[in-house]
Amino acid sequence: xxxxxxxxxxxxxxxxxxxxxxxxxxxxxxxxxxxxxxxxxxxxxxxxxxxxxxxxxxxxxxxxxxxxxxxxxxxxxxxxxxxxxxxxxxxxxxxxxxxxxxxxxxxxxxxxxxxxxxxxxxxxxxxxxxxxxxxxxxxxxxxxxxxxxxxxxxxxxxxxxxxxxxxxxxxxxxxxxxxxxxxxxxxxxxxxxxxxxxxxxxxxxxxxxxxxxxxxxxxxxxxxxxxxxxxxxxxxxxxxxxxxxxxxxxxxxxxxxxxxxxxxxxxxxxxxxxxxxxxxxxxxxxxxxxxxxxxxxxxxxxxxxxxxxxxxxxxxxxxxxxxxxxxxxxxxxxxxxxxxxxxxxxxxxxxxxxxxxxxxxxxxxxxxxxxxxxxxxxxxxxxxxxxxxxxxxxxxxxxxxxxxxxxxxxxxxxxxxxxxxxxxxxxxxxxxxxxxxxxxxxxxxxxxxxxxxxxxxxxxxxxxxxxxxxx
Amino acid sequence: xxxxxxxxxxxxxxxxxxxxxxxxxxxxxxxxxxxxxxxxxxxxxxxxxxxxxxxxxxxxxxxxxxxxxxxxxxxxxxxxxxxxxxxxxxxxxxxxxxxxxxxxxxxxxxxxxxxxxxxxxxxxx
Amino acid sequence: xxxxxxxxxxxxxxxxxxxxxxxxxxxxxxxxxxxxxxxxxxxxxxxxxxxxxxxxxxxxxxxxxxxxxxxxxxxxxxxxxxxxxxxxxxxxxxxxxxxxxxxxxxxxxxxxxxxxxxxxxxxxxxxxxxxxxxxxxxxxxxxxxxxxxxxxxxxxxxxxxxxxxxxxxxxxxxxxxxxxxxxxxxxxxxxxxxxxxxxxxxxxxxxxxxxxxxxxxxxxxxxxxxxxxxxxxxxxxxxxxxxxxxxxxxxxxxxxxxxxxxxxxxxxxxxxxxxxxxxxxxxxxxxxxxxxxxxxxxxxxxxxxxxxxxxxxxxxxxxxxxxxxxxxxxxxxxxxxxxxxxxxxxxxxxxxxxxxxxxxxxxxxxxxxxxxxxxxx
Numbered sequence: 001x002x003x004x005x006x007x008x009x010x011x012x013x014x015x016x017x018x019x020x021x022x023x024x025x026x027x028x029x030x031x032x033x034x035x036x037x038x039x040x041x042x043x044x045x046x047x048x049x050x051x052x053x054x055x056x057x058x059x060x061x062x063x064x065x066x067x068x069x070x071x072x073x074x075x076x077x078x079x080x081x082x083x084x085x086x087x088x089x090x091x092x093x094x095x096x097x098x099x100x101x102x103x104x105x106x107x108x109x110x111x112x113x114x115x116x117x118x119x120x121x122x123x124x125x126x127x128x129x130x131x132x133x134x135x136x137x138x139x140x141x142x143x144x145x146x147x148x149x150x151x152x153x154x155x156x157x158x159x160x161x162x163x164x165x166x167x168x169x170x171x172x173x174x175x176x177x178x179x180x181x182x183x184x185x186x187x188x189x190x191x192x193x194x195x196x197x198x199x200x201x202x203x204x205x206x207x208x209x210x211x212x213x214x215x216x217x218x219x220x221x222x223x224x225x226x227x228x229x230x231x232x233x234x235x236x237x238x239x240x241x242x243x244x245x246x247x248x249x250x251x252x253x254x255x256x257x258x259x260x261x262x263x264x265x266x267x268x269x270x271x272x273x274x275x276x277x278x279x280x281x282x283x284x285x286x287x288x289x290x291x292x293x294x295x296x297x298x299x300x301x302x303x304x305x306x307x308x309x310x311x312x313x314x315x316x317x318x319x320x321x322x323x324x325x326x327x328x329x330x331x332x333x334x335x336x337x338x339x340x341x342x343x344x345x346x347x348x349x350x351x352x353x354x355x356x357x358x359x360x361x362x363x364x365x366x367x368x369x370x371x372x373x374x375x376x377x378x379x380x381x382x383x384x385x386x387x388x389x390x391x392x393x394x395x396x397x398x399x400x401x402x403x404x405x406x407x408x409x410x411x412x413x414x415x416x417x418x419x420x421x422x423x424x425x426x427x428x429x430x431x432x433x434x435x436x437x438x439x440x441x442x443x444x445x446x447x448x449x450x451x452x453x454x455x456x457x458x459x460x461x462x463x464x465x466x467x468x469x470x471x
Numbered sequence: 472x473x474x475x476x477x478x479x480x481x482x483x484x485x486x487x488x489x490x491x492x493x494x495x496x497x498x499x500x501x502x503x504x505x506x507x508x509x510x511x512x513x514x515x516x517x518x519x520x521x522x523x524x525x526x527x528x529x530x531x532x533x534x535x536x537x538x539x540x541x542x543x544x545x546x547x548x549x550x551x552x553x554x555x556x557x558x559x560x561x562x563x564x565x566x567x568x569x570x571x572x573x574x575x576x577x578x579x580x581x582x583x584x585x586x587x588x589x590x591x592x593x594x595x596x
Numbered sequence: 597x598x599x600x601x602x603x604x605x606x607x608x609x610x611x612x613x614x615x616x617x618x619x620x621x622x623x624x625x626x627x628x629x630x631x632x633x634x635x636x637x638x639x640x641x642x643x644x645x646x647x648x649x650x651x652x653x654x655x656x657x658x659x660x661x662x663x664x665x666x667x668x669x670x671x672x673x674x675x676x677x678x679x680x681x682x683x684x685x686x687x688x689x690x691x692x693x694x695x696x697x698x699x700x701x702x703x704x705x706x707x708x709x710x711x712x713x714x715x716x717x718x719x720x721x722x723x724x725x726x727x728x729x730x731x732x733x734x735x736x737x738x739x740x741x742x743x744x745x746x747x748x749x750x751x752x753x754x755x756x757x758x759x760x761x762x763x764x765x766x767x768x769x770x771x772x773x774x775x776x777x778x779x780x781x782x783x784x785x786x787x788x789x790x791x792x793x794x795x796x797x798x799x800x801x802x803x804x805x806x807x808x809x810x811x812x813x814x815x816x817x818x819x820x821x822x823x824x825x826x827x828x829x830x831x832x833x834x835x836x837x838x839x840x841x842x843x844x845x846x847x848x849x850x851x852x853x854x855x856x857x858x859x860x861x862x863x864x865x866x867x868x869x870x871x872x873x874x875x876x877x878x879x880x881x882x883x884x885x886x887x888x889x890x891x892x893x894x895x896x897x898x899x900x901x902x903x904x905x906x907x908x909x910x911x912x913x914x915x916x917x918x919x920x921x922x923x924x925x926x927x928x929x930x931x932x933x934x935x936x937x938x939x940x941x942x943x944x945x946x947x948x949x950x951x952x953x954x955x956x957x958x959x960x961x962x963x964x965x966x967x968x969x970x971x972x973x
Contacts, residue, residue, distance in 0.1 A: 048538060048557055050507075055537060059507065070481070097557075100873065108873060117873075130539045142519050142532030143477065149536035152556075157506040159478040159515055184481055247530055248519055267477045277539070392534075393541065395526045407762050408608075408772040411633020417640045418759045420853075425541035425552075425835065425896055451633050456899050457871060460538075461552075464834065464858070465891035467880035470873055525836050525854065552835060552894060572854055574838040576735055579889040 016118040018044040018091070020338050021107045023098050023280065024126035026054020027078065027324045028316025030085040031331030032124050032338075033092075039339040043090040044118055046109055048460075050094050052082050054128050055148065056324045058155040061086075067158050070184045072176070074324070075155070081328060099458035101125070101280050103309050108470070110462050115470045122311050122338040125281060126331060129274035129317035132296070132377060133434050134169060135384045138243025139270065140392050143250075147177050147271030154180065164189035166252045166265045168241060169272040170199075171375040172220055177269070178232070179223045188232045190263040192254055194272065194378050196237035203374035213367025235261065239380065243268055272377040275433060276318045282455035284309045290448030293372045294321055295382065296433060297452055303358075304337035305330055313338060322365055329361045382434060383441050390438065391431040393424020398438055405442040411451045412436055425461070428453040476517040480504055494564045509566065510536060510543045510556035521545055521555070522569035544569045551578075601625040601771065603802040603945065604794055606778045606814060609639035610754070610930030611937055612806035613761035618942020620768035627771045627798055629778050631810075636826075636869060638808055639930060641901020643831070643859055644754040644851065645844055646932050649691055649721060649746035653707045656714035657956040658910050662929070663715070664953070665936035666748045672935040673752070680763035684756045685852035691749025692724075692733060692845045694740045694886060701742045708744050721746045735840045737888040751844040753852050754931050761934075778807065781817045783919040790921035792818070804945055805924040808904045809867070811912075819918030821959040822926055826867055826902040829860040830875050832883075834893040841887070848883055848890070856893060858883045862903075869900040903928045907962055913941065913950065914958045924959060 020036045022029045025047035036043045053060040057078030059067075068076050085092075093111065100108040105120045131146040138144065147167065153159040154177075164187040167178050178191055203210070210217050228234055235256035244251040244262065251264035278288065281299040286307040288297045298320040305313045315334040316327035333354055340350040384390065386399030396419045404418045412435045415421060421435055422428035428435070432453050440450040480489050491502040496518070506512040510533045513521070520530040522544050533543040536556045545555040548565050551573035555566075605616045608630030616626045631637075648666045652659025666688070673686040695701040705723050712719040722728075722745045729743045730736050766772060781803060782793040792803040803818065805811045815822035834856035841850045847859045861875045876898055884891050904926055906912050911927035923945050927933055940951045 050559060067481070102873070106873070130537065131535060140524075140529065140531065142521075142530050145533065146535050149534065152536040153478055153511055153514070154481075156508070157504075157511040157515075158481050159504075159506065159511060160481050162476055162479040248532075266475075393526075395524060407759070407766060408630075408774050409633075410774045413633045413640075414774070417755045418762075420755075423897070425544075426539060427897065429539045454634065456897050458895055458898065461835075461894040461896060463891065464832070464880045464884055464893045464895060467832070467877055467895060468884045468891070470877040470880075550892065572836050572838045575840045575889040575893065576838070578892065579735070 016044070016116065017120070018042045018118055019121040019342055020044075020124060020335070021046065021118050021120035022124040022126055023047075023101070023107070024054060024128055024316070024318070025049065025052040025092065026056060026126060026128045026316060026327060027081060028128070028327040028331035029054065029124070029126035030081050031328040032126060032315055032335035033090040034084050034088045035332045035335035036339055037088040037090050039344045041339050041342060041344055043088075045090050045092050046096040046098055046107070047092070047094060048097055052085055052092065053078060055152065057082060058152055063155065064158070067155070070180055071155060072180065078324070097460035099460045099462045101284065101312070103284055105311055110460065110466060113466065115462070115466050117470070121342050122313065124313045124315055124331070124334050124338065125318055126316045126327075127277045127280060127318040128327075129321060130277045130429065131271065132273045132275045133430050134270040134272050134381060135388050135390055135398070135434055136241045136243065136381065137388055138245060138249065140389055141243055141245050142248040143245070143266050144243055144268045144270065147174050147269050148274070150177055150269050160184055160186045161267050163187065163267065164265055165267045165269060166190050166192060166263050167269050167271070168192040168194070168238070168252055168254070169270050170195045170377065171271060171273045172371065173274070174271040175220070175223045175227060177271070178227050182226060182230050182232070189265045190233040190235060191227060192235045192238045192241065192252060192256070192263070194238050194241070194381065195375060199374050199376065202376070203370050206370040206373055209366045209368070210370035212363070213370070216367050233263070239378070241381065272381055273375060274317065274321060276320060278318060279427070279429065279455055279459050281307060281314060281318070282452060283457055283459060284312060286312075288452065290446065291320065293369060295377065296321075305334040306337065311341070322361075322368065326361055326364045329357050329364070332357050383437050384434070390434045391421035391424065393426050393430070394420040396421035396431075401435060401438050402442050405439055410439070410443065412439060412453050413451075415439060416453060422453045427455065474517040474519055476515050477519070478511070478514045480515065492560060492562045494560075494562070494566055496566050497568060503560070506560055508536075508556045509545065509547060509558045509560050509564065512560045513555070513566070520568065523571060525572055598799050599627065599797060600799045601627040602800060603627070603804060604629065604792065604798050604800040605804045605806055606794065607806035607808060607810070608772065608774065609637060609806065609808055610758060610761070610934055611808075611925050611927065612804070613758060613765060614930075614934045614937035615804055615806055615925060615942050615945060616765050616770050617761050617768070618938040619946060620765055620770050622942065622946045624946060625769065626765075627800065628765070628773065629776045629794065629798065630772065630774045631777045632775045636809060636867070636902050638901055638904055638928075639758050640755065641829070641831070641869070641899060642754050642931055643849065643857060644751050644931055645691070645846070645849070646686065646688065646750040646752055647691060647844070647846070647929070648748040648932070649693060649744060650707060650711075651929075652714070653711055655910055655956065657953040659711050659715055659719070661911070661936060661951070661953040662932060663719070663748060664940070665933045666750070668935035668939055669750070669752075672938055676757075676760040676764055679767060680760040682756055682760035682763060684760050685753040686750060687752070688748065688750030689843055690745055690747040692729065692743040692745055692843050694729070694845065695742045695744070696739055697741065704744050719746070732843055733841060735887045735889045737886055739885045749844060751849055752931060757931065757934060778810070778814065781814060781922075783818050783922060785919060790919060792919075792922060802921045802923070802945065805922070806926075808926070809902060811904075811924055811926050815924050815959065818922035819916040820914055820922060820924045821963060822906075822912050822924050823959075823962050824904045824906050824912070824926055825864070827905040827928075828863040828865050828869060828900050828902055830871050830879060830898065830900045831860055832858040832876060832879060832895050833897045833899075834858060834890065835896050837893065840889060847879070848887060855896070856890065858890075867902065869902055871898045871900045911954075911957045912959045913944075913954045914960070915950075
């Protein structure tokens, strides 16, 4: 007998309350917490990791000097933020997997097998970015990892490749990783860059922005120069990337300079940019828009980062890729807006404090259009050939997806129900963007019109027993 | 049969030995480098395969190291399908590669049976 | 330019697809109009049961209709496999309905006996004691004292069923139009023939309303009455695991994929398919009480979906008297009744007499007083 709606149904006891609950301990989350505490709000910050820093400043509190030297000055800049956060008086709950945020701002999380919930005055989603999927033949083989994974191993555990490694893809983080490896004496078998001459041409249209961000550009050019003069084999304009190997990765095949090439390595690091981690914002049914220059979905927010779901804000890369400095500034802005809404700050004071922050955000974002154009991931690496696996969890290929479109499916949810892509443990994180773009491409409509998977809780897995205890 | 690890700790100037921690992997005792997660430690030990895909049976290993890809699933201290890149390494941990689907009946009825079954499976070394 | 076919089916869910399939088998040219990617779609939110036991208590026609569909289901599965290449994974090992107290057990026995009497004994149910249930479901917890068992019960993969029907329909020349919500049907009644114009673009002498919750509004335009309301069910999906349950039950079943489906609730919350933590917690607690081994099972996803419920919970099948050629087909068991829809109901739309059992399911029955909302399982 199914349950009838009844007045004696379970009431979830909200064990905890806080003025502001922040999800994510990266630059956005830490900056928001600092500002909120400064204006007297009670703050709880929930994060999965054992220490603050998010991904970009991972391990910052415990990094030895030698590692700081390898990782470079931008990483080290995170230490100051992390220190200030540690002193802010925010309640930092580590090892917390948030599995649901409701529209009326109840935050449910799991920690050490125990379920907890907090009723929040305001919620700040600072869940950052994740690697853009990079589907290619063989990308599911053991030994294929992301550039971000390699950085996590470097920052979090001080580990680097033992054998000559292949770095493939495009974007500043790829070159940064290569540079960091050079400094650490890690052998690099090859850098396989998918950026081609046409990308430079397209990027030049945004040259003005590039010049405005010249400091950033100069840093980047310095990186590239170091890489190119290091003697590491550097292939440009690479296409037809595919991982070689049967049971595990043995190398990377590709075409560059008109020639077919092969580089051997048991470790292939792929990276073609990062994209917002939008699981929470989608699960709240907040409006999203397709960003054609960043080729990803971004939640629609007002100038403070507030979603069209009242009282819930987004700050940092999870609202659109802007980098660590912008993330921290957006965290401050959202924090200011949240404390004002809670009556702890006057609106005019908030606006006065916000003005210089906005100016700096603008300044830091000048370079974005240039970077987005220069490192725009190639179509073939986002909308792959039929035989390439798109959904890693359920092993659904691009050809399968196109087949469902010809059966009449017009969107990702119909395709998902026919083919299971997006139904696995990762719930679309690794395949969602690809599925949207393949359907849009097959139908000849814009990705924005095609839509995205319906994202549902639990955002992180919770066991039946743990859920049963939620009362 | 041992395999070269894909990752190793960065050499430390003046260090004599890398700190390690004792765990068991698929029933065998193993010394693994101290690392911030179980996944990192195993990658630095030469484990190349963490699990098999439940759909095709193909070998899988960590991909993202940040908890979004769900490839690094391992059985840790009796709990299957844990995201090992999010689990802190602790001495004495009992780790098994996630070979095949978890077996609820076996877990509930007979822990020794579950152990025996897992020992039969090939592990990642 | 008008698009003309023999029949327009409004709604691309399980009811619409099954009826379209049956019509296509009769050689009719069919156009199916379906909403977009984010429509409510009960076809995507159901439990996948091909379920007979308990249904039709107090309504012998419904019990008969349900039973006839379950008996036809193997044929549907086979035909779909042949025509589409998709295996819908039908299993009919019989189903278990658990009882947790002697009182409940006895009440259940009375229900099952009542249906058996209505069906003149052709209803081979068994009341099982705890040991017999345990033999079939070794994962059972101590709280369960018995169960009713009916060998006719089973389950299938509802998403594969939808895909199989779609594929078979396409191969039979059914025209499927997605992203085409329908809110206007204009009927024309000439001396001999009828003609329906849908959304000013699609025309046919026959139109079938299979639009689920949308039928309420559409029915009025063609002289039919289908007072359906949404009823929310929330469901949890557990990770794949080795087979631990061989029999479908009403609120736990293990799918052909190995995932575990755990439900459900019945809530009157309007057009709201969100999930709520309190109901999910209740569902989880009941599942763990029934099968303690599930306690460590990881939940991958939770969803809510809207059932299409008529005031008495029974189907609505009717041809408009005012506008012959307009049909309404509505039920909340689109999986169980898929075979009956494909083989029997489609023939009725094609001009054959309405199956005997279905004469009780006219929409006009709700226009009389003393309607009651009853849950039929």
